[in-house]
Amino acid sequence: MASDDAKEPLLSLSVDASHQFNEKNLLKRRRYPRSNGAPSLRIDIPNKNVIESLPHPDLISAQDRFSFKRVFMFFGVYLSAGTLCFYLARHQIKGKKTSGVLDAIYFCVVTMTTVGYGDLVPDSTLAKLLACVFVFSGMGLVGFVLSKAADYIVEKEEILLVKAIYMREKVGPAEILKEAESNKAKYKFLTALTLLLVLVTVGTIFLYQFEGLDFIDAFYCVCATVTTLGYGDESFSTEGGRLFAVFWIVMSTLCLAQFFLYLAELYTENRQRVLIKWALTRDLTTSDLEAADLDNDKVVSVSEFIVYKLKEMGKITEEDISVVMEGFKNLDVDHSGMLTTSDLMLSESPQAQT
Amino acid sequence: MASDDAKEPLLSLSVDASHQFNEKNLLKRRRYPRSNGAPSLRIDIPNKNVIESLPHPDLISAQDRFSFKRVFMFFGVYLSAGTLCFYLARHQIKGKKTSGVLDAIYFCVVTMTTVGYGDLVPDSTLAKLLACVFVFSGMGLVGFVLSKAADYIVEKEEILLVKAIYMREKVGPAEILKEAESNKAKYKFLTALTLLLVLVTVGTIFLYQFEGLDFIDAFYCVCATVTTLGYGDESFSTEGGRLFAVFWIVMSTLCLAQFFLYLAELYTENRQRVLIKWALTRDLTTSDLEAADLDNDKVVSVSEFIVYKLKEMGKITEEDISVVMEGFKNLDVDHSGMLTTSDLMLSESPQAQT
Numbered sequence: 001m002a003s004d005d006a007k008e009p010l011l012s013l014s015v016d017a018s019h020q021f022n023e024k025n026l027l028k029r030r031r032y033p034r035s036n037g038a039p040s041l042r043i044d045i046p047n048k049n050v051i052e053s054l055p056h057p058d059l060i061s062a063q064d065r066f067s068f069k070r071v072f073m074f075f076g077v078y079l080s081a082g083t084l085c086f087y088l089a090r091h092q093i094k095g096k097k098t099s100g101v102l103d104a105i106y107f108c109v110v111t112m113t114t115v116g117y118g119d120l121v122p123d124s125t126l127a128k129l130l131a132c133v134f135v136f137s138g139m140g141l142v143g144f145v146l147s148k149a150a151d152y153i154v155e156k157e158e159i160l161l162v163k164a165i166y167m168r169e170k171v172g173p174a175e176i177l178k179e180a181e182s183n184k185a186k187y188k189f190l191t192a193l194t195l196l197l198v199l200v201t202v203g204t205i206f207l208y209q210f211e212g213l214d215f216i217d218a219f220y221c222v223c224a225t226v227t228t229l230g231y232g233d234e235s236f237s238t239e240g241g242r243l244f245a246v247f248w249i250v251m252s253t254l255c256l257a258q259f260f261l262y263l264a265e266l267y268t269e270n271r272q273r274v275l276i277k278w279a280l281t282r283d284l285t286t287s288d289l290e291a292a293d294l295d296n297d298k299v300v301s302v303s304e305f306i307v308y309k310l311k312e313m314g315k316i317t318e319e320d321i322s323v324v325m326e327g328f329k330n331l332d333v334d335h336s337g338m339l340t341t342s343d344l345m346l347s348e349s350p351q352a353q354t
Numbered sequence: 355m356a357s358d359d360a361k362e363p364l365l366s367l368s369v370d371a372s373h374q375f376n377e378k379n380l381l382k383r384r385r386y387p388r389s390n391g392a393p394s395l396r397i398d399i400p401n402k403n404v405i406e407s408l409p410h411p412d413l414i415s416a417q418d419r420f421s422f423k424r425v426f427m428f429f430g431v432y433l434s435a436g437t438l439c440f441y442l443a444r445h446q447i448k449g450k451k452t453s454g455v456l457d458a459i460y461f462c463v464v465t466m467t468t469v470g471y472g473d474l475v476p477d478s479t480l481a482k483l484l485a486c487v488f489v490f491s492g493m494g495l496v497g498f499v500l501s502k503a504a505d506y507i508v509e510k511e512e513i514l515l516v517k518a519i520y521m522r523e524k525v526g527p528a529e530i531l532k533e534a535e536s537n538k539a540k541y542k543f544l545t546a547l548t549l550l551l552v553l554v555t556v557g558t559i560f561l562y563q564f565e566g567l568d569f570i571d572a573f574y575c576v577c578a579t580v581t582t583l584g585y586g587d588e589s590f591s592t593e594g595g596r597l598f599a600v601f602w603i604v605m606s607t608l609c610l611a612q613f614f615l616y617l618a619e620l621y622t623e624n625r626q627r628v629l630i631k632w633a634l635t636r637d638l639t640t641s642d643l644e645a646a647d648l649d650n651d652k653v654v655s656v657s658e659f660i661v662y663k664l665k666e667m668g669k670i671t672e673e674d675i676s677v678v679m680e681g682f683k684n685l686d687v688d689h690s691g692m693l694t695t696s697d698l699m700l701s702e703s704p705q706a707q708t
Binding site for chain 2 (some may be wrong): 067092111113116117118121122125128129132135136139140143146154217224225227228229230231232233256260263264269273276279280281283284285286289292294295298299300301302303304305306307309310315316319321322323325326327328331335336337339340341343344347
């Protein structure tokens with residue numbers, strides 16, 4: 001069946017890099033405000049039938065959770081393989097060493113995140129080539145994590161943040177959820193910022209307390225790490241420090257990257273809002289009416305208006321429209337210019353099918 | 355006037371991070387294939403009036419060129435300021451030195467791109483804080499460049515690549531352009547890959563020839579640089595090497611980042627194609643017809659079908675539709691459920707306005 005055929009690839013294809021900046025997201029997938037008034041307009045679709053055959057946004061979010069698990073799995077495989085390789089090649093790595101396995105995993109994390117302090121460096125052709133392989137695959141993996149898991153985690157934290165901000169005003173969970181949804185980019189940005197500040201503070205205190213750096217050096221080392229600059233003049237040189245670093249480096253570098261992504265998203269959302277506001281408030285002209293009138297009946301129906309305005313807002317393109325129109329023509333078996341139940345019946349009878 | 359108000363912010367707001375992954379782009383903005391047949395369907399809009407009041411996709415690409423200049427300006431300001439600061443603080447930077455200004459600009463580039471070899475490191479509180487400021491602002495700038503200029507450059511190169519690939523088959527420039535447009539993500543990815551391979555080769559040869567590294571070390575140093583890993587055990591230590599590095603590091607790190615972005619874009623595009631194909635080939639059911647029938651007239655017009663299918667494809671959301679429907683209701687002054695010239699006239703007469 002057609003719907004089964006389609007479901008499979010949709011579930012297995014799960015890296016969706018557009019996820020971050022997607023305007024679908026910006027306009028809040030999960031809210032389905034009913035259009036008040038206008039009883040003749042019925043777009044509150046999802047009836048059971050549609051949900052069954054269609055990767056509905058809610059199902060896509062379940063799919064996100066699914067690939068979130070996969071991300072963790074990839075991450076585990078990568079770190080295990082890296083640790084094993086660098087442990088076996090530990091005599092081909094020079095620099096400040098602590099204990100075998102810990103140094104291997106620390107070196108793997110420092111390489112994967114491209115921090116590259118240089119406190120441990122490969123010292124043989126094999127180790128150098130291994131480092132090259134792990135840094136390229138690490139970059140890909142980090143991008144994968146950024147496009148999926150980090151977003152998922154920040155979304156979970158987001159509600160906590162909005163709750164904290166609105167704690168004093170006594171509002172119910174429904175209002176909090178609504179507030180978080182309608183300013184999604186803003187709260188995601190604030191959440192990433194909060195997490196980042198926490199991680200920077202924790203890292204600075206740790207380096208000051210346990211690595212014996214003075215305050216400025218500790219902060220400088222934190223900045224050099226979260227940005228993946230990693231000059232290497234200051235780094236984690238004790239056993240405890242490297243254990244801490246393994247977790248802290250992964251979290252803080254991802255968090256900073258996510259922070260920049262949300263900053264860009266916030267910007268795009270604001271830009272989009274300006275565009276939408278403009279498209280909906282500008283005066284309509286006669287030539288707009290002519291252009292919007294797809295079926296040439298001299299009046300613009302609500303759906304024609306939707307197509308015209310969404311195109312004007314840049315949400316859909318001429319190409320999107322013409323692709324779907326091709327599909328329409330194929331389905332319009334009786335060439336009436338309208339899809340009716342008679343088209344469905346005609347397409348079911350074998351002689352009408354091509 | 356409304357259109358003037360809106361034009362201003364659209365031109366000044368030009369960082370559009372969604373640009374990279376945007377489905378609008380994936381479905382090729384610049385192609386306007388006429389829908390063959392169906393003479394009653396007229397969507398080949400852009401009449402003069404619309405273009406004047408609307409930031410049409412073609413104008414947006416002009417806007418891209420505009421912000422491309424701005425990117426270069428920001429870049430120049432950043433590098434000048436960085437070079438000046440680090441030159442003035444040159445006695446507070448320790449490590450392998452060559453000549454004053456060159457080291458300052460080299461240090462600035464190594465910091466901005468987060469390569470951070472550590473062959474030059476700040477050695478005072480002031481210099482350390484300066485480095486922190488420059489690495490954060492550098493990351494932001496690199497993101498800005500990635501979202502705009504790099505895309506623009508790759509698009510220019512793309513045509514050359516497609517031309518080179520199709521050189522043997524004698525095809526005209528129009529076919530080449532069409533081929534490039536309809537497989538945009540694929541050719542952008544291939545272009546970035548080609549550029550990356552060229553830059554890696556050039557870098558390796560340079561390090562081998564002029565920095566006296568053996569072949570493996572040269573390649574290893576190139577890999578550590580393009581990925582911004584920068585362990586720092588191998589780096590550019592001669593005057594000529596650092597001059598080369600200033601240009602090469604900026605180009606190659608941006609190129610690798612762009613490569614990963616296009617890889618993600620390619621993935622998204624393929625996923626999108628599967629979804630579109632599925633949405634347009636699956637059998638329509640009676641409940642689909644009911645759900646698509648916005649105005650409840652028991653038939654599905656072409657524009658209703660477009661709205662329904664684009665929603666199914668995930669291109670537009672329930673929220674997009676309801677926002678535009680609000681606008682429709684405001685414009686439908688005579689409450690006929692259709693926009694006609696009478697609505698326009700009514701809205702122009704002052705008593706009808708709110």
